[in-house]
Amino acid sequence: MLVVAEFIKKNLFSIFIFLMAISIVNNTIAESENIKNAWELPTFNLKGLDGKNHTLKEWYGKVILLNFWASWCAPCQYEIRDLTQYQEKLADKGFQVVSLGFDKEQKLRNIHRSLEINYPVLIMEPSNPRTQAIMKQWGNPQNMIPHNVVIDKNGEIKYIHRGQLDEEIFNDYIMPLL
Amino acid sequence: MNTSIVKKMISQSVSVILLLCLFYVQANAMAQQQVLVTIENLQVTETDLEMALRSSPFYTQFNTMDEKQQASLRGDILKRLVISRLFKLEAEASDLEQSSEFKKEMEDFRYGLLYREYMDNLRNSIQLPDDVRKKMRAQYKGSHDAYAAAKASYISTQYRSLYEMALIKLRDKYHVKVYEDRVSKTTKPKTIVFEADGGIKVTMQDVFDPDKEGDLTKDQILERIFQRGELLVVARAAEEDGMDVSERVNAYKNERLPALWIEKKQQQWTQDEEVLKKYYTEHPELSLIPQRWHLGMIVLKTEAEAKFIMQRIKKGESLFKLAGQYSIDAYGKAHNGDIGWVRENSGNPKIENAIKDLENGKPSKIIKIEKGYIIATIIDRRPGGKRQYISMKDKVRQFVINEQMHKYLMDLEKQYKITWNLLGSQEGKINS
Numbered sequence: 311m312l313v314v315a316e317f318i319k320k321n322l323f324s325i326f327i328f329l330m331a332i333s334i335v336n337n338t339i340a341e342s343e344n345i346k347n348a349w350e351l352p353t354f355n356l357k358g359l360d361g362k363n364h365t366l367k368e369w370y371g372k373v374i375l376l377n378f379w380a381s382w383c384a385p386c387q388y389e390i391r392d393l394t395q396y397q398e399k400l401a402d403k404g405f406q407v408v409s410l411g412f413d414k415e416q417k418l419r420n421i422h423r424s425l426e427i428n429y430p431v432l433i434m435e436p437s438n439p440r441t442q443a444i445m446k447q448w449g450n451p452q453n454m455i456p457h458n459v460v461i462d463k464n465g466e467i468k469y470i471h472r473g474q475l476d477e478e479i480f481n482d483y484i485m486p487l488l
Numbered sequence: 489m490n491t492s493i494v495k496k497m498i499s500q501s502v503s504v505i506l507l508l509c510l511f512y513v514q515a516n517a518m519a520q521q522q523v524l525v526t527i528e529n530l531q532v533t534e535t536d537l538e539m540a541l542r543s544s545p546f547y548t549q550f551n552t553m554d555e556k557q558q559a560s561l562r563g564d565i566l567k568r569l570v571i572s573r574l575f576k577l578e579a580e581a582s583d584l585e586q587s588s589e590f591k592k593e594m595e596d597f598r599y600g601l602l603y604r605e606y607m608d609n610l611r612n613s614i615q616l617p618d619d620v621r622k623k624m625r626a627q628y629k630g631s632h633d634a635y636a637a638a639k640a641s642y643i644s645t646q647y648r649s650l651y652e653m654a655l656i657k658l659r660d661k662y663h664v665k666v667y668e669d670r671v672s673k674t675t676k677p678k679t680i681v682f683e684a685d686g687g688i689k690v691t692m693q694d695v696f697d698p699d700k701e702g703d704l705t706k707d708q709i710l711e712r713i714f715q716r717g718e719l720l721v722v723a724r725a726a727e728e729d730g731m732d733v734s735e736r737v738n739a740y741k742n743e744r745l746p747a748l749w750i751e752k753k754q755q756q757w758t759q760d761e762e763v764l765k766k767y768y769t770e771h772p773e774l775s776l777i778p779q780r781w782h783l784g785m786i787v788l789k790t791e792a793e794a795k796f797i798m799q800r801i802k803k804g805e806s807l808f809k810l811a812g813q814y815s816i817d818a819y820g821k822a823h824n825g826d827i828g829w830v831r832e833n834s835g836n837p838k839i840e841n842a843i844k845d846l847e848n849g850k851p852s853k854i855i856k857i858e859k860g861y862i863i864a865t866i867i868d869r870r871p872g873g874k875r876q877y878i879s880m881k882d883k884v885r886q887f888v889i890n891e892q893m894h895k896y897l898m899d900l901e902k903q904y905k906i907t908w909n910l911l912g913s914q915e916g917k918i919n920s
Contacts, residue, residue, distance in 0.1 A: 384548045417552045424551040424558070471632060479632055482625070 348374070349465040351447050354440070356410070356432040359422055364432055371463055372406040373487045376448065378457040380412040381421050385474040386456045390425050396480065397429045403488040404463065410434050412441065412455065462487045524566060526907045527573040532566065540565050574900045575746035584749060597740055601733040602723035609731075610654060614646045658721050662686065666717065671709055673698060682717040686724055690716045757892040758885050767891075768877045768884050775880060778832035779872035781843060784825045784865040786811035794854045794861035801851050807865055816860055832872060839864060 353365045366374070377393060379386035393407045407429040411418040415433050422431055434441050442453070449470045450457045460469040460483050469483040525532045541547060541562065550558060584590060616624075616639060624642075628635040658664075662684040670681050677693035695712040696704065758764060768775065784807055788794045797814065801807050811825025820827060832840065839862060842852045848866045855862040877884070 381552045382548065387548055387551060413552075416554075420552045420554060423555075424553075469630070473633075 346467060347465045348459075348461045348467055354432075354444050356434065359415070359419055359431045359433065364430060366408065369406045369408060370465070372404045373463055373484065374459075374461040375405070375407045375484065376459040376461065377407055377409040378412070378445065378448070378450065378455050379409060380455050381417040382413070383455050387421070387425065389456050389474045390421070390427060392475065392477075392480075394426065394428050396484075400488060405484070405488055408432070410444070412436065460484055460487070523909055525570050525573075525909065526905075527570060528577060528904050530573040530576065532569045532573065536569055537562060537566055540569055570906065571897065572743070572746045574897075574904060574906075575749045576742060577904060578900070579745045579749035582749070584752065585745060590745075590748065593744070594737060594741060598733060598737045599719050599723040601736055602726035602731055603719050605731045605733060606722050606726040606729070607651070610650055611643070611647050614643050614650065616642060655718065655722075658725050662688065662721050662724065664717065664721060666710075666713065668710060671706055671713065673702065673704075673706075673709075682713050684717070684721050684724075688717070688720045688724060690720065753892075753896065754889050758888055764881065764884050764888060765877060767888050768880075771887070772874075774884065774887065775875040775877075777873040777875060778834070780829050780831050780870040781866050782829050782868040783827040783843070784808055784811070784867050785817070785820055785827050785839075786815045786825050786863050787817040787820060787859060788814065788861045788863075789816050791854065791856070791861050794863060798851065798854060798863055801863065807851060807863060826867070829870075 348366065349370075353367065355363050355365050358364050366376070375393070375396075377389070379390065390409075393409075396405065397407050409427070409429060409431050411421070411431050412434045414435065418431055418433060421427070434444070445451065445453050445457075448457070448459050449467075450472070454472050456472075456474055458471045458475055459467060460471075462468050468487060471479060471483075522534045523531045524534060524537060541550065544550075544565065546561075550561060553561065579585060620642065621639075624635055624638050628638060664684045665682070667681050667683075670679055671692075673696075675681070675692045677691065679692045680689050681692055681695075682688075682690035690713055695716050696709050786797060786807055788797060793814075797810055800810065808825040811820050813821075815821040815825060836857060838855055838857055842855045843864050843866055846852055846864075846866050848869065850865060852862075852864040855864065
C-alpha cells in the first residue's frame with residue numbers, strides 16, 4: 311500500500327490530467343450518445359459558398375457525412391482530398407458530404423478553389439454566435455476538428471468520429487449504409 | 489545607373505514575369521513534367537515546384553491564399569529552386585562532391601534508407617487476421633480510437649518478434665562477429681570491432697571519437713558498434729533483396745550539395761573578423777538605436793477647433809480626456825489619446841520635429857497634417873544610442889552575407905545560361 315501511496319504522491323499531476331481526459335472523453339461520448347436522429351435536432355440554416363442559405367434537410371434521404379473543418383487545420387485539408395474523391399465516386403449511390411467550414415468566407419472560398427471541393431461548403435463565421443451551439447448539438451462540445459457525423463438515409467446518426475477519417479473507418483461505417 | 493534603381497527594376501520585372509509564368513503554369517497543370525526553367529543542363533519542372541511547395545511548412549496556408557498570393561509564393565519558390573540548381577553547378581565544379589565527408593554522408597544516408605525500407609517491409613508484411621479484426625471490432629464497437637489503439641498494439645507486438653527473428657537470421661546468414669575484447673577507450677581508430685560477410689566492417693573510428701567523446705563508457709561504445717553493425721548488415725540484406733533507393737539518394741544529394749556549398753561560401757565571406765568590423769564601421773545606421781517617445785495626441789478637424797482645445801489644455805484640462813471626447817482619429821479616441829511608443833524616423837516628420845525637443849507633459853504647438861490639426865505631448869521618452877559591435881555581430885554577419893549573396897547571384901546569372909520557359913520572350917531574373 312505504501313508503494314501505491316508513494317506512486318500516487320509522485321504522479322499526482324499526471325493522474326489528475328488522466329482523470330480529466332477520461333472525464334472529457336466520457337462527457338463527449340455521452341453527448342453524442344444522446345443524439346439519435348438528425349431530423350430531431352434543431353435545424354441549422356447557414357449560408358453556403360454558392361451564396362444560398364441551406365438546411366441539412368435539403369439532403370434528406372441520402373447518406374450524409376457531416377464534416378466540420380477549418381482552413382487552418384492541416385488534417386482537415388488532407389481529409390478534404392479524400393472526401394472529394396468519395397463524393398465523386400459515390401454520389402450515384404446516394405452519398406453526400408455536407409461540410410461546415412469554420413473561417414472567414416474568403417479563406418473558405420480559397421480552399422474550395424485550391425482543393426476543388428465538389429460538395430457543399432456551409433460557412434460558420436467565427437463571429438457567428440450559434441457556432442458553439444451547433445458544434446455541441448452534433449456531439450462536439452470541445453470544438454475539435456476535424457469532426458465527422460455519419461447519418462443514414464433515415465436520419466439516424468450511425469457514427470461520430472473525432473479526427474481525420476481513414477479508409478478503414480469509411481469502409482466500416484459508411485459503405486454499408488449505401 | 490543607381491544600384492537601388494537597378495535592383496528595383498529587376499525586382500519588378502521578376503514579379504511580373506513570374507506571375508505571368510505561374511498563371512501559364514497553372515493553366516497547364518496537367519503537364520506535370522513541363523520544364524519551367526533550364527539552368528545549363530539542369531531543369532526545374534512543374535513537378536519539382538509542386539513537390540517543393542507541398543513539403544514547405546506553409547502549405548496549409550497556401551490553400552487559403554488568393555490566386556495572386558499563391559502565384560507570388562510559387563514564383564518565390566521557383567526562384568529558390570533555380571538558385572539551388574546554380575549552387576549545385578558551382579558545387580559540382582568544385583571538389584566538394586569528392587570530399588570524404590560528403591561521400592560518407594551520402595553513404596550513411598543510403599544505409600539509413602535501405603534499413604528503413606527493409607524494416608518497413610517487415611512491418612507491412614504483418615496482417616491483422618480476419619478473426620482477430622472481427623473480435624477487436626466487436627469489443628470496441630463505436631470507439632474507433634480504442635480499436636485503432638488495439639490494432640496498433642497487436643501490430644507492434646508482432647513486429648517486435650519479427651524484428652528479432654530477422655536479426656537472428658541475418659546474423660547467421662552473414663556470419664556476424666563482434667570483437668568485444670578489442671573495445672576500449674585506447675583502441676586504435678582503425679581497429680576492426682565488427683565484421684560480417686561481404687566485406688562489412690565497423691572500425692573504432694566509425695563509432696567513437698576519443699577527442700570529443702572521452703567520457704563514453706565501454707558499454708555505450710559497444711551499443712554504438714551493435715547499432716552501426718545492424719545498420720550495415722540490414723542495408724546489405726535490403727540490397728540483396730533488390731531494394732533500390734538510388735533515386736531518393738540522388739534527390740537528397742541534389743538538395744544537400746547546394747546547401748553545403750552555400751554554407752561553405754558563407755563561411756568564406758564572413759570568416760575574417762576584420763571584414764565584419766569594417767562593415768559595422770561603414771554602416772553606422774545599423775547600430776543606431778533610435779530615440780523613442782510614448783506619445784499622447786489629439787487630432788482635430790479645423791484649426792479653430794485646435795486653437796480652442798489648446799486654450800482648454802493650457803487652462804489645465806487633460807489632453808487625454810479631451811482626446812477621448814473629441815479626437816477625430818479613431819484609434820486615438822478609443823485609447824484616450826494614448827498612441828503608445830513610437831520610434832524616431834518612423835512616423836510623420838512634421839510631428840517628430842514638433843515633439844523632438846518638447847518637455848515631457850507639455851503640449852506641442854498646433855501641427856497641421858493632411859488629416860487635420862494635431863496637439864501632441866510626450867508622456868515618457870527613452871533616449872537613443874549606438875549598439876556595440878560585439879552585441880550585434882550576428883546581425884552584421886547576416887548583412888555581410890546578404891550583400892555578398894546579392895553580388896554572387898548577379899555573377900552566377902552572367903556565368904550560367906538560364907532559360908525561363910515563360911509566356912512571351914521575357915527573361916526571368918533570380919536576384920531580386
